[in-house]
Amino acid sequence: MRFQAIFPFLLVLVSFSVRSQADCLLGVGITESDSLVDIFQMNDFQKKQLVNLAAELQYRNEILNVRLENIYNRHPQNTVEELNELALKYRGVMDSMELIQSMIDKRVLSLLNAKQYQLYLDLCHEASRSPFVITPKVYTDSIAEKQN
DSSP states (O other), X not given: OHHHHHHHHHHHHHHHHHHHTSBOOOOBTTBOHHHHHHHHTOOHHHHHHHHHHHHHHHHHHHHHHHHHHHHHHHSOOSSHHHHXXXXXXXXXXXXXXXXXXXXXXXXXXXXXXXXXXXXXXXXXXXXXXXXXXXXXXXXXXXXXOOOO
């Protein structure tokens, strides 16, 4: 009987981890910003935006973590129905976290120039992940001057 109560919760966790493997995430806020800066050789503007977006992600996730904690602490967990309801609420918040991570990653990707974005595509291909499709940005400092 106890296994039946835990099964829906485990199913939610497994489905979340399997589904999230398909996207090629940068992992802003998870991966060290310095690593992303080095890998993609970001300019000063991109670095500043990366720091701001990582802070935004952290702030949004803190709010969602408090929500998760409140759900766990306040929701009854005595019956299978209550555990199923808890799992659904938990999944809703975890889905929100996943969407926010994707949104922030896409915003960082939108800062990349064509060469940086091509590197991202190559890395995603090597990892057998599906890349996010964005339009690379054109920076004046990344355009080579014509030599006569």
